[in-house]
Amino acid sequence: MLDAAPAPLVQVQNLKMHFPIYTGIFRKHTGDVKAVDGVSFDIMAGQTLGLVGESGCGKSTVGRAMLRLYEPTAGRVVIDGDDVAHLAPEALRRKRPTMQMVFQDPQASLNPRMSLAEIVSEPLDEHTDWTREQKLERVYELMDQVGLNRRFVNRFPHEFSGGQRQRIGIARALALKPRFIVCDEPIAALDVSIQAQVVNLLEDLQEKLGLTYLFISHDLSMVRHLAQKVAVMYLGRIAELSPSKDLYAKPLHPYAEALLSAVNEPDPELAARRNRIILKGDVPSPANPPKGCNFCTRCPKVMSVCLTVKPDLLEVEPDRLVACHLYTVAGSTGASEVPEHKKQTRNQQGETR
Amino acid sequence: MAEPAAPVLDVRDLKTVFRTRGGEIHAVNDVSFHLMPGELLGVVGESGSGKSVTMMSLLRLLPAPPADIRSGKVLLNGRDLLAMTGDQLRAVRGAKIGFVFQDPMTSLNPVFTLGNQIMEPLIKHMRMSRTQAETRAVELLELVGIPDARRRLYQYPHQFSGGMRQRVMIAIALACDPDVLIADEPTTALDVTIQAQILELVKDLRRKLGMAIIWITHDLGVIAGIADRVMVMYGGQIVEHAPVRELFANPQHPYTRALLQAIPRITGPRDARLKVIEGQPPILTGALDACPFRARCEYRFDTCDAVNPARRAIDGQPVGLGHDVACHWHAPARQEPAHA
Numbered sequence: 001m002l003d004a005a006p007a008p009l010v011q012v013q014n015l016k017m018h019f020p021i022y023t024g025i026f027r028k029h030t031g032d033v034k035a036v037d038g039v040s041f042d043i044m045a046g047q048t049l050g051l052v053g054e055s056g057c058g059k060s061t062v063g064r065a066m067l068r069l070y071e072p073t074a075g076r077v078v079i080d081g082d083d084v085a086h087l088a089p090e091a092l093r094r095k096r097p098t099m100q101m102v103f104q105d106p107q108a109s110l111n112p113r114m115s116l117a118e119i120v121s122e123p124l125d126e127h128t129d130w131t132r133e134q135k136l137e138r139v140y141e142l143m144d145q146v147g148l149n150r151r152f153v154n155r156f157p158h159e160f161s162g163g164q165r166q167r168i169g170i171a172r173a174l175a176l177k178p179r180f181i182v183c184d185e186p187i188a189a190l191d192v193s194i195q196a197q198v199v200n201l202l203e204d205l206q207e208k209l210g211l212t213y214l215f216i217s218h219d220l221s222m223v224r225h226l227a228q229k230v231a232v233m234y235l236g237r238i239a240e241l242s243p244s245k246d247l248y249a250k251p252l253h254p255y256a257e258a259l260l261s262a263v264n265e266p267d268p269e270l271a272a273r274r275n276r277i278i279l280k281g282d283v284p285s286p287a288n289p290p291k292g293c294n295f296c297t298r299c300p301k302v303m304s305v306c307l308t309v310k311p312d313l314l315e316v317e318p319d320r321l322v323a324c325h326l327y328t329v330a331g332s333t334g335a336s337e338v339p340e341h342k343k344q345t346r347n348q349q350g351e352t353r
Numbered sequence: 354m355a356e357p358a359a360p361v362l363d364v365r366d367l368k369t370v371f372r373t374r375g376g377e378i379h380a381v382n383d384v385s386f387h388l389m390p391g392e393l394l395g396v397v398g399e400s401g402s403g404k405s406v407t408m409m410s411l412l413r414l415l416p417a418p419p420a421d422i423r424s425g426k427v428l429l430n431g432r433d434l435l436a437m438t439g440d441q442l443r444a445v446r447g448a449k450i451g452f453v454f455q456d457p458m459t460s461l462n463p464v465f466t467l468g469n470q471i472m473e474p475l476i477k478h479m480r481m482s483r484t485q486a487e488t489r490a491v492e493l494l495e496l497v498g499i500p501d502a503r504r505r506l507y508q509y510p511h512q513f514s515g516g517m518r519q520r521v522m523i524a525i526a527l528a529c530d531p532d533v534l535i536a537d538e539p540t541t542a543l544d545v546t547i548q549a550q551i552l553e554l555v556k557d558l559r560r561k562l563g564m565a566i567i568w569i570t571h572d573l574g575v576i577a578g579i580a581d582r583v584m585v586m587y588g589g590q591i592v593e594h595a596p597v598r599e600l601f602a603n604p605q606h607p608y609t610r611a612l613l614q615a616i617p618r619i620t621g622p623r624d625a626r627l628k629v630i631e632g633q634p635p636i637l638t639g640a641l642d643a644c645p646f647r648a649r650c651e652y653r654f655d656t657c658d659a660v661n662p663a664r665r666a667i668d669g670q671p672v673g674l675g676h677d678v679a680c681h682w683h684a685p686a687r688q689e690p691a692h693a
Contacts, residue, residue, distance in 0.1 A: 054545065054547075161633050191571065191634070192572075192615055193399060196615040221618060224617060263545060264572060265618070271577045279549075
C-alpha cells in the first residue's frame, strides 16, 4: 500500500479506546471495557470508508475517538499530517475546523432553543472573526448546498422534519469547510424514502467539495452503495478490511460472511433461494471478551486455535485484510509467510493450504 | 368471500381519526383487509402511514380521546371487536389475538420477573393454576429458543439481551395459543444477525403452530422473506395490495415503485445513484378528496388533486384477494399507465 497514487488523508494506527470500570465503595479500578482494541486503517483523500458492525462493536467509538471527542487510550490518528490523538489543546482547537462530524440523531444533536441560523453559524462564531453579515451570507450559502429553503433560516429544529434536520446537521458540519467528516449513522433514524435523499446529498457534496468520509453504519446495503472500502468490526476489533466490491462479492471473514447473509434481500425469489447463516447467541460483553478470537463464541467455523490465540489483521489477498486463523497456517499465526499463500486460501477453509 | 375457507380476521372500512387542537388527523382512512388462517400478511409503510394505528385500532388499544374509531367492522371469527364491551374485549386481547410490540426494551415491566409476565395471561385467560402456568411458561420459553428456561423464569428483564427479550415478548404473545399474532416492527430495534434469528424463529413457529400473522414493518427486505401477501400503506390508506412475489415483480403504485428503487441492493450491480422520493410524507389533516401521494408523485395529473382514488383490481380478482392498487392511472378511462 506504500506510495499508492492517491495519498491517504486519514491514517489510524493501533487505536485503542478503553473505558475503565470502577467498582466497590472505593471506586477501585477493576477492569476496562475495551470498546476499541487496536484498530488500524487508512482513508484515501476524497474517498469513503464504510465502518460496519452491530451495536456495541465500537464503531461509533472509533469515530468519536478519531475526532478526539474521547481521549484515546493509545494509538495514532493522523489526519492531514497531524496526529490528532496527541495534539496539544490549542493546536487541537485550530485543527478542529478541518474535521467534523454528522451525528445519528438529528433530533438530539440540534439545540431546540437555537434557530437554524444560530446552529449553523455557531462553528463560525467559534473559529472565525467574521461580521454578522458575513456569517449570515455563509449560512445562506450552506443552506443552498444542502437543499434547505432560505426562508427557513429563522426556524427552530422542531419545525423541521427528520430529513430536514439531518440537512441542518450536515450544513453545520460543512460550515468551516472541513476536509474530513465522520458520518455516524446519519440515516439510521430516517424513513426509507428520506434516506435516499440524504445519501445522495452526501455523495453530491463529496464530489463537489472533495470531502473524505468515514461512514459508520449498520446498513450494509447502504455502505455498499457509498463506500470504496469497508471495515467490518466485531467487538472492538476489525474482522475484515476490504475493497467494497470484493467484500460484497465474497466476504472472507466468517463474521463478514454471516453479517452479509443476514441482510434482508428485497426480492422474494432471491430470499427464498438464499442460504442464510444464522449466528447463534449474542455478542459477548466488551468488558470480558473471549480469550482467543473475539468471534470464537459464535463462529460457525471455529477451530481449537481460535479459542486461545487472537488472530492478527493480515493481508490474505491483495488489498484485503482479514483477522482470522482460517487464512493463516493452522495452529500458528504464521504472520511472516501469509502473503505467500494468499491465492490458495481463496477456497474457504483453513485446511485448503 | 369467494374463498372456500372463512377468514379468521376481516376488517372492513376501518376509519380512525385523532382529534387535536389543529383539527382532525385522518390516521386510518377506510382500510379493509382480511387474514386467512395460517397466513402471513405483511404491512409496509413509513412512519405516519397509519400501519401501527390500524392494528392498534383493531384491539381498541388507542387512548380515546384523542383517538376516535369513526366507523368500520373488525370481525374476528365473525364477532365484531368494535361492538364488544370492555370485558368481552379483554377476553380477546392476549387470548385470541397476541401482540408483539416494536421495542422489547420498553414493553416488558422491569419490576416483575419474566415468569410473572408470561404466566399472567395464562392465569387470567386460561384459568390455569400457578403450577400449571409455570410448566406452560417453561414450555413457551423453550419453544422460542431460550436455553435454561426454568432458571430464566425467575430473572428480570434487564438480565436479558435485546434479542432474548424479543423472544420473551413472542412467548407472551403466544401464551394462550392465539388465532392471530400481530407483530408491530418486532425486529426493527435489533441488529441484523439477531433479526435473522427472530425471523427464523417466527417462520419455524408458524410451521409448528399454524397461526395467522400480521407483520408490520418499514423494511421491504424483511417482508420479501416471510410474507404471503403484502399491503402497502401510505397516508392512512392501503395504496397497493398483492401476493408477495407479484408485488415485488410487478409493483404498480408509483409509491411502491419508488420505494423499491430507493433502497440499494446487497447483490447485483451497484446503482450509480439512488432514486429519490422527493418531498415529505403528508400531514393527514383536512379533507380527504385527493390522492395522499399526489405531492410526491411523478405521474400526478389533474384528477389526482380532485379525487381520492379507490382500490381497483388489476388482475380480475375481487379487490383484497389479488393485486389491487389505488391510483388514478389504473382507472378504466386510463387503461394505459404512462409509466408501465
